[in-house]
Amino acid sequence: MQLYWHRSDLRGVDNRGLAEAASAVSPDLLPDADGIIPVFIFDDNALEHDGNARVQYMLESIAELRSWYRDRDSDLLIARGDPVSILPELASTHDVDRVVWNREYSGFAQSRDQQVADALTEHDIAHCSVRDSIFFEPGSITTNKGEPYSVYTYFWKKWRDREKNAPIxxxxxxxxxxxxxxxxxxxxxDSLGFEEPTADIQPAGTNAARNRLSDFCADGIYRYDDDRDYPSRDAVSRLSADLSFGTIGVRDVHAATVAAAEVDGITDAEAESVEEFQSQLAWREFYTHVLYFNPEVVTENYKSYENGIQWRDDPAALQAWKDGETGYPIVDAGMRQLKSEAYMHNRLRMIVASFLTKDLLIDWREGYGHFRQYLADHNIANNNGGWQWAASTGTDAQPYFRIFNPMTQGERYDPDAEYIKQYVPELREVPADTIHEWHELSPTERARLDTDYPAPIVDHSKQREKALEMFETARGDA
Structure with a gap:
């Protein structure tokens, strides 16, 4: 008997760990004396790092996975507690020969899984972990000196050119x-200690993920390179939560992109657009490798010389940022999308992160924690990597002296203010040009527009100079 432990791989198809469990099942002993018992354990220690939206997405995905097993006249065993004690107990109760799971790579996951492995060994129960959520194990893509890459571009070139596992x-x-x-x-x-999210969250589960992938590969993937930075153009996959929870396999996603690139009649530009999307899969894997070798980055700067940064303690400004009330329309639209959908377009993630760290001069960890609380697609490696990139404290990060101008970003990537007006209703009757000039309007001009939208809480030009000074002082350049 094989016990298969589901975690962030809530699917039956293209699941390498589940296939590994099946490989040890003896057909001659089916159906009674052998087989796979799938289990999901609600681990309170892991749940401490989740928010309402993420837990809701997880529950919906697990419900669909359970239905998938029931369609096969089986079931998903549900437990709650510490896997270190629960798994040996389940293995003993069901006369299990081996426990199998797919690997996870955060410091928390590595520690937990080692404790589980030790507990199973103590009970003389065999166990096996399998690579599933990434194509290449940490340490398998390295520099010529055998060291992990800290620059994405070099990692991407090797990742791109290596043969990848096909879906199973x-x-x-x-x-x-x-x-x-x-x-x-x-x-x-409620019983898990969370509340029903107020956000309108996209449908969860494998069926919804496959539909998103199919729709994207029929259209958006061919416009991805040109349109992905424009939030109103619907040129992104929306697969981030699906990949985070493993409701779809990365091999299935990559194979679909390869098929899209081989469609007859596509242009060179469209083929390049497909590759640009594939590079985003490599980014996810790059950040996973970074986290594996540097688990401390969840709470610490990747670049140690940035530890001298004197972040501001400004609760009022932080709250205005969280509430989407900064007076910078594109920033506020992004923050409001987060609250209303448990999702934010990637260009907006960069804009709002830059604003928090470079305009408000507030610690990136405050933003990381807020995203973790509200994003349905929160993934430790990618959320942390993105925040440290924006804060100029991470690996291969945005240079500290390149600071997004939030008004320029809004004018460039939302020129007609379609996205802004969708999420900031106070500005729906205001012309786009005026919205993009909001920071330059006088109080009288703003009042004339008869809107409740606030004035900017900071002056970007002045804050930019303060940010440069803050980073240069920390680096010893001043």
Whole structure:
């Protein structure tokens, strides 16, 4: 008997760990004496790092996964507690020969999984972990000196050129242990200590993920290179939450992009656009490798010489940023999208992160924590990597002297203010040109527009100079 432990791989298809469990099942002993028992454990220690939207997305994905097993006359065993004690107990109760799971790469996950492995060993229960969420294990793409890359471009070139695993089918239905009442009911979000999110979250689960992938590869992927930075152009995949929870496999996603690049009649520009999207898969993997080798970056700057930065403690400004009330329209639109959809367009993530760290001069960790609380697609490696990139404290980060001008960003990437007006209703009757000049308007001019939208809480030009001084002092350049 094989016990398969689901975590951030909430699917049956293209699941390498589940396939590994099936590989040890003896067809001659089916259906009663052998098979796979799938389990999901609600780990309170892991849940401490989640927010309402993410837990809701997880519950919906688990419910669909359970239905998938039930369609195969099996069930998903549900437990709650510490996997270190629960897994050996389940293995003993069900006479399990081996426990299998897919690897995760954060410091928390590495520590937990080692403790689980040690506990299983103490009980003489075999165990196996499998690479699934990334194509290449940390340490397998290195510099010529054998060191992990800290510059993405070099990592990407090797990642791009290496052969990648193809998607794999789900195990046959008869590989799973028949449903004999092993599955407890799913907990409610309230019982897990969370609240029903107010955000309008996109549909969760494998079916929705596959539909998103199909729609994207039919259209948006061919415009991705040109349109991905424009939030109103609908040229992004919206697969970030699906990849974070593993409701779709990265091999399935990559294979779909390869097929899109091979469609007859596409232009060279469209083929390049497909490759640009593939490079985003490499970014996810790059940040996973960075996190694996530097687990401390969740709370510490990647660049140690940036530890001298004197971030401002300004609760009022931080709250204005969280509420989308900074008086910078593109920033506020992004922050309001986060609250209303548990999602934010990637260009906006960069803009709002730059504004927090370079205009408000507030510690990136405040932003990371806010995103973790509200994003359905929160992923430790990517959320942390993105924040440290924007704050100029991370690996291959934005240079500290390149500071986004929020008004210029709005004018460039939302020229007609379509995105801004969608999320900042106070400005829907205001002409786009006026919106992009909001920081230059006098109080009288703003009042004449008869809107409740606030004036800018800081002067970008002045804050830019303060940011440069702050970083140069920390670096010893001043």
């Amino acid at each position: 089918d789900a195990p046959d239905a008869d590989m799973f242990v028949p449903d004999e009442g092993i599955g407890d009911s799913l907990p409610t979000i």
